[in-house]
Amino acid sequence: MKESKIMLIQYITGIFILVLGALHFLAISALAPTSDKVLYQYANNSTSTHTLTGGTLYYTTVTTIYHTLFWGSIFELLLTFLVFHIFNGFRIILSEQFPGDRSEKAITYIMLVAGLIIFIWGSKTVVTMLLGGGL
Amino acid sequence: MELMLKGFGEVVKTVTLRVRRYDPEKKELPKYMEYKVPVQRGMTVLDGILYIKEHIDPSLAARYSCRMGICGSCAMIINNRERLACQTQILDLGKDLIKVDPMGNYDLVKDLVPDLTKLFRNHESIKPYIIRQEEKVTGEFLQLPEERELYSMFTECIMCGACLSACPTMATDELYLGPQALAQSFRYIADSRDIGFNERLNLLDSKHGVWRCHFAGACSDVCPKGIDPALAIQLLKGMLAKNVFVKYQQKPAKIGPDRKSILETAQS
Numbered sequence A: 001m002k003e004s005k006i007m008l009i010q011y012i013t014g015i016f017i018l019v020l021g022a023l024h025f026l027a028i029s030a031l032a033p034t035s036d037k038v039l040y041q042y043a044n045n046s047t048s049t050h051t052l053t054g055g056t057l058y059y060t061t062v063t064t065i066y067h068t069l070f071w072g073s074i075f076e077l078l079l080t081f082l083v084f085h086i087f088n089g090f091r092i093i094l095s096e097q098f099p100g101d102r103s104e105k106a107i108t109y110i111m112l113v114a115g116l117i118i119f120i121w122g123s124k125t126v127v128t129m130l131l132g133g134g135l
Numbered sequence B: 001m002e003l004m005l006k007g008f009g010e011v012v013k014t015v016t017l018r019v020r021r022y023d024p025e026k027k028e029l030p031k032y033m034e035y036k037v038p039v040q041r042g043m044t045v046l047d048g049i050l051y052i053k054e055h056i057d058p059s060l061a062a063r064y065s066c067r068m069g070i071c072g073s074c075a076m077i078i079n080n081r082e083r084l085a086c087q088t089q090i091l092d093l094g095k096d097l098i099k100v101d102p103m104g105n106y107d108l109v110k111d112l113v114p115d116l117t118k119l120f121r122n123h124e125s126i127k128p129y130i131i132r133q134e135e136k137v138t139g140e141f142l143q144l145p146e147e148r149e150l151y152s153m154f155t156e157c158i159m160c161g162a163c164l165s166a167c168p169t170m171a172t173d174e175l176y177l178g179p180q181a182l183a184q185s186f187r188y189i190a191d192s193r194d195i196g197f198n199e200r201l202n203l204l205d206s207k208h209g210v211w212r213c214h215f216a217g218a219c220s221d222v223c224p225k226g227i228d229p230a231l232a233i234q235l236l237k238g239m240l241a242k243n244v245f246v247k248y249q250q251k252p253a254k255i256g257p258d259r260k261s262i263l264e265t266a267q268s
């Protein structure tokens, strides 16, 4: 593939990582189903009528967000873009450090394999969560 | 002392030139040597170096030719920045100690003389001339002033090589084309008389072409001619990116009447 195509993908994935990364952050920090009354409860001690029913402070409630197909797809996309962006970045840095036909070919293949391993590993997590499992 | 420097005016002060010395044939590590140089108004670092050569140590090697910022031979690192020695006045530096190093990212011939093979090889590789299809050109290629304006700045390059010395990618990737060659490829591709985009494409779009510029901008910062190679590289990136979707078209400039026929018409 021509370097211009690869770099275009690199830039586009960079932008998507920003957007999807922000969504990811939002999901685990604000969007988890919650009726979080932590502060309220602390203020009122055990006399509070409000109970802690979950929210972003709790692992189990945060993971529920991973169980929906919508968020599962978002995370899988984020993972795909991240893997490409990171390993192509490594390829560029290493090719600059070790220029030459043979070394660059070796670097490209090593990055491809490493990227693939991380992608499969990450996807396994996303799929496991999607099927209702946990970590 | 005053007799030796006749023609320069009175000695204003004495500065120390701390020069990096290295002779690859001697198999010794590079070392700095200090020389006291009397300074007069208008005296350049190159004058200082020539003073050392003439009066203190003739073995000091430096490259120069025009002494007026045109030939690009005397680029070196003066007080940690790439400059033309013949265009840098000692008093303007405002220091009593002036550090002089050869340019970076090049092999060294000796002392302050870099081996510019890389610069010239890369320049040559991008075909720095107008590429046309015609076998025989009868008249001059017509170009509007505004068409020339598009690449005008880049015609000023004197091939001093300072931009390669300052470029951080050049420091790691020895196959990188470098800011000078890339700016010159933009200069020719943007020239309305040229149709060589596709001939240069493979090289520009290679693993060591335009995309290896990480936009540090050091090349533009140090260029003694005020050229902005970093801008040319970003414009090239834009062209290559667009070329992925729509093939870049170059319309060759029209050829005007040949001079002979103009002369004949004028005479008749």
Ligand code: SF4
Pocket (backbone or CB within 6 Å): B072, B156, B157, B158, B159, B160, B161, B162, B163, B164, B179, B180, B183, B219, B222, B223, B224, B225, B226, B227, B229
């Ligand atoms: S672009 Fe500027 S710094 Fe680079 S070789 Fe040309 S004149 Fe020198």
Ligand code: FES
Pocket (backbone or CB within 6 Å): B063, B064, B065, B066, B067, B068, B069, B070, B071, B072, B073, B074, B075, B084, B085, B086, B087
């Ligand atoms: S000697 Fe020619 S540019 Fe300095």
